[in-house]
Amino acid sequence: MTDNNVLLSLRNIIKRFGPQDVLSEFSLDIYDGEFFTILGPSGCGKTTVLRLIAGFEDADDGKIMLDGQDIAGISAERRPVNTVFQSYALFPHMNVADNVGYGLRMAGVAKADIKQRVSEALAVVELKGFELRKPHQLSGGQKQRVAIARAIVMKPKVLLLDESLSALDHKLRQQMQMELKQIQRQLGITFVYVTHDQEEALSMSDRVLVMNHGQAQQIGSPREIYEAPRNMFVASFIGEINVFDATVVSETAELTYQVDINGVAKTAHAEFRLEPGEAVHVLLRPEDLRIEYIEDQPSDEQGFLGKVLERSYTGKTLDSLIELDCGKQLRSSEFFNEDDPSFDYRINQRVWVSWIDGWEHVVKAGELS
Ligand SMILES: Nc1ncnc2c1ncn2[C@@H]1O[C@H](COP(=O)(O)OP(=O)(O)O)[C@@H](O)[C@H]1O
Ligand SMILES: [Mg+2]
Known part of the structure; x- marks a missing residue:
């Protein structure tokens, strides 16, 4: 993101x-210039x-402004906007160069300029030398690159990408995610990327809009969305999260509360005012839980007793499914440290679960929209 000039603005849209x-x-x-994901x-x-x-599509009400101008009356072809679809939508009978140059030919751009621009666009997507291939002679990833080249060759102000990488297999998708991000940075074009894949959204975007039922749930940086979800929908849609039901006991400092979780007193920091007796959810990401041998139970921490149900080693982390004595199940994920003997704990090992004050995140109960 280069600066905070608004390029595209949707206002009170009804559809x-x-x-x-x-x-x-x-x-x-x-x-302007951001990688924005819906x-x-x-x-x-x-x-x-x-x-x-x-x-x-036309809105039933509301306004769409691009660069300060209402674009309601401007037809799709005349908007400085191009779209890359999931189904590449290439012309099967045309070679790569003709596919990429199609929009420029339609716009009446001079032949020599078309050649130059097509060649530049193919360089950006690393397909130089593929000019004469037909779509059926390309892999899925290469077809997707052609589709991207065909869009960026038009030098749009906004590039729309609708689940553009969803058809690719996992490894290729990860590679294309990196490349898309680099292309976006290199060209400085505003990208509006649509996906239902939260990992993809977090890894590529400057900002993310989380949507549900046609309504914005939260807009923020990937980090804000992940670490400070505004409601239960965002919290549970983005990554794994442990939810503790809690009741507010008292305010102990400004926006700091003592809460009761199943008879255990914990401190919780909120971003909004809470009242004694109010029901809240205290949220902990798997990587923010502290799992210890019961023998090492720290005396200064309030926590929960339980046992290990499952463990799995992922290469980087040790992930556990833990069942507390109250029956509640939790997921934890710890960075693997082979020198730490506590990583020996086995299935059915009794453990102590806690977290460092401040690592929790609080949302009001019943806010699942
Ligand atoms: N042309 C259409 N006619 C009728 N309903 C539609 C049309 N396009 C989308 N919808 C409905 O609008 C809702 C949102 O669709 P869509 O925007 O495609 O969702 P998403 O891309 O998030 O999966 C869905 O309930 C869908 O069935
Ligand atoms: Mg869709």
Whole structure:
């Protein structure tokens, strides 16, 4: 992200399909030059947002501003916006160069310029030398690169990518994620990327919008979304999380509360005011839980007794499924340290679960929208 100039602004958009309000009062600002990702479950309205920006759909109400200009009256072809779809949508009978140059030919760009720009775009996606191949002579990853080249050759202000990498296998997808990010940085084009894959969203984006049922749940940096989810939907949609039901006992300092979790007193920091007696969820990521032998139980920490149900070694981490004596199951993930003997603990080993004050995250109970 270069600066915080708003390039694209959606204001109070309403979009209906028949009786269904797919988007209601939907607003969003996207900054110039950022890699912006819309993340949400299938059917939540992601593609609809992109189609409205591209001009393939009209809003029933609201405004879309690009560079300060209302683009309602501008047809899809004339918007400085291009889309890369999941299904590459290449012309099968045309070679790579002709596929990439198609939009420029339609726009009446001079032949020599087309050749130059196609060659530059193919260099960006590392497909120089593939000019004369037909789509059926390309791998899935190469076809996707052609589709990207065909979009960036138009030098759009905004590039829309709708689940563009979903058809690729895991390894190729990871590689293309890195490359897309590099292409975006190199060209400085604003990317609006749609995905239902939270890992992809976190790893590529400057900012992420988490959506559900046509509504924005949270907008923020990947780190904000992961570490400070605003509600239970965001918390549980992004990565694994442990949820403790708690009741507020008292405020012990500014926005710091003593809470009761199943009879155990813990300190919890909130970003908003809570009242004694209020129900909250105290959230802990698997990597923020501390798992110890019972014998090493620290005297200064309030925690929970339990036992190990499952352990798995992932190469970097040791992941455990733990059952507390109250029956609650938790997931923990610890960085593997072969010199630490406590990593020996086995299935059914009794353990002590706690966390460092401040690593918890609090959301109000019942906010699952
Ligand atoms: N052309 C359409 N006609 C009727 N309903 C549609 C149309 N396009 C999308 N929808 C509905 O709008 C909702 C959002 O769809 P979509 O934007 O494609 O979601 P996503 O891309 O997040 O999976 C879905 O319930 C879908 O069935
Ligand atoms: Mg979609």
